[in-house]
Every structure is written in structure tokens, then in C-alpha cells.
Amino acid sequence: MGNEKSFKPGYVLVFAKYIRRKGRIIYPKRGKCFRFWAKVKK
Numbered sequence: 001m002g003n004e005k006s007f008k009p010g011y012v013l014v015f016a017k018y019i020r021r022k023g024r025i026i027y028p029k030r031g032k033c034f035r036f037w038a039k040v041k042k
Helices: none
Strands: 011-016 019-021 024-026 034-039
Touching: none
Parallel strands: none
Antiparallel strands: 011 034, 019 024
16 A cells, blocks of 8 residues: 555545455454544535
């Protein structure tokens, strides 16, 4: 994840301990949490 600290206008960096998909909980394999950019609702 090379540029995780760079700023993206209109987006916010989100951290999550797990992700729910199709009723199942997915945990990260090699880290403590998932991180991803999410678009800010206006």
C-alpha cells in the first residue's frame, strides 16, 4: 500500500477490523485491520 498517507479530495481513509460479505465475517490475514478509501457523501 505505497501511498496510503496521500490525501485524496472527497475521500476519507477508513479502517475496519473485519468486513462482512454475504453473511460471513472476513478478518485480515497479515494485519490488524483493513484500510481503504471511501467517498464522502455530501
